[in-house]
Amino acid sequence: MSDLILELKELKTQFISKDSTVTPVDGVSYNIKKGEILGLVGESGCGKSVTALSIMRLFRDTTGKITGGSVQFNGKDLVKVSEKEMAMIRGKDIAMIFKEPLTSLNPVAKIGKQIIEVILKHEPVSVRQARETAVKMLELVGIPRAEQVMNEYPHQLSGGMNQRVMIAMGMSLNPQVLIADEPTTALDVTIQAQILELMKRINEEHGMSILLITHDLGVVAEMCSRVVVMYAGRIVEEADAENLFLRPRHPYTIGLINSIPVIGKNVERLESIPGNVPSLTNMPLGCKFAPRCSKALERCKAEEPGLFTVVSDGMERKCRCWLAAEPDKEASYA
Ligand SMILES: Nc1ncnc2c1ncn2[C@@H]1O[C@H](COP(=O)(O)OP(=O)(O)OP(=O)(O)O)[C@@H](O)[C@H]1O
Ligand code: SF4
Ligand SMILES: [Mg+2]
Incomplete structure (x- = not known):
């Protein structure tokens, strides 16, 4: 059996408008193994987030489009599956957490309601069971007074707490892959360390594969077993983390x-x-x-x-x- 959970092959993503076509992801190939934390690094604008959004096919109201390559996941090419199937895979099998939790949480819905809705969308459980799972998840990510937080709105929580809520929501369906795009950039150093610790624990205890996107090579050294370096929409180097840090080869x-x-x-x-x-x-x-x-x-x-x-x-x-x-x-x- 393959030890790969996700395999990108020659992925190409473009933003196509009347006036211009740009290609921020141009022939990107890499894979994520079961249970590993893979680091994806590179300076701002290198195409890290567009790669992640391509895996999820989350282009929302932009002109983004996958124009080449494939994303293999559990024997399926995510580039080709129907939008309906993709909507079921999103969240349930592959979850994503973003830099700014507040842009992903609904400001006018209580935390508990938002997590319960995600669970009910994908699992055949009662509202009561979904609620129990939501509380358990908030506790798992270290939120004190989880029951009370269920009845609060995002603006009542700190940035670190909202990021924990996002992780709890991401994990509530026990996905096989978690894509974390700069999950700690907006947080202060102490909270950053706690969130990274939490992700490491989730990886070790639940065997969840994590794609960790970051500018911070210190974080990569701490967290990742393998690293992919991107530059200008391409992979320029890929190696085991130790090897990469001890003997980097690409001038970039x-x-x-x-x-x-x-x-x-x-x-x-x-x-x-x-x-x-x-x-x-x-x-x-x-x-x-x-x-x-x-x-x-x-x-x-x-x-x-x-x-x-x-x-x-x-x-x-x-x-x-x-x-x-x-x-x-x-x-x-x-
Ligand atoms: N909706 C869009 N329309 C046009 N171009 C876009 C769009 N979104 C991103 N891009 C371009 O794609 C390129 C890659 O962007 P991306 O967000 O993937 O970079 P990144 O490596 O994640 O950078 P950062 O570290 O700052 O998050 C950038 O040049 C960006 O301007
Ligand atoms: S030596 Fe520098 S410019 Fe030449 S291929 Fe390598 S990275 Fe590119
Ligand atoms: Mg980004």
Whole structure:
């Protein structure tokens, strides 16, 4: 039996309007294994959220459309299933929590009612049973006075509590995959740590696979077993977390790691990556990272590298860089 729960193959998502077509996700392939926490990282605008929204087919009232590739889940291609089937999979089998819980919770409905509705939509249970499950879930995510919170509105709770409510709602149907898009960005550091701890516990105790999207490589190091690095709508590196942090290979990953603040390291000398993520309407021709890359060769500007599989020290990784295709240039990675 496959140990994969979700498999993206050459996924391509575009926003198509009369005036322009942009492609924020361009041929993205990666998978999530059963029971793992996979980190998805990259600077702002790299296509992390659009990838997640594509898995869920949650384009709401935007012009987003999947125009290529597939998302395999339990033997089905989520790109092809009907909207009705997708609506059943959303929440029940794959749940998603967002950066801003308040944009996803209904401000005029009580917390309890919102969780109960989600349960009743997917499970053949009575209102009373759904209510019991909702209280249990709020307790599980560490909400004190769960019974009372059931009767409160989102604005009566703090940001951290609302994020817990979102996680409780996400987990109430015991989904196989939880997609957490910057789940702690809007929270203060102490609450952040509690929410991450909670997600780790849920992963360990319930075997739930988690796709954790974040800017924060410190969080990834703490939480994830594997990491996918995105740049300009593409995967540029994928490796086991330890391998990635100890021996990053793609110049972009090296730049990201060098810009993590380290206690004791002089912050003034923190190296951030020069330049910006390219605009979707003005992508460089060859390697999309070339304008910012200190290792760029002439070839890099003309030809885009593929995602090469590289094995070193017995460990496999994927790297989209011409240098990865030429082992004799490895020395220049240092
Ligand atoms: N509705 C939309 N219409 C047109 N372009 C969009 C839309 N939503 C996102 N994009 C573009 O797609 C690109 C990728 O956006 P995405 O939200 O996936 O980035 P991200 O990696 O999640 O960034 P962040 O870390 O800031 O959340 C961006 O250039 C963004 O402007
Ligand atoms: S392909 Fe060239 S420009 Fe792109 S990351 Fe590698 S060395 Fe840099
Ligand atoms: Mg995002």
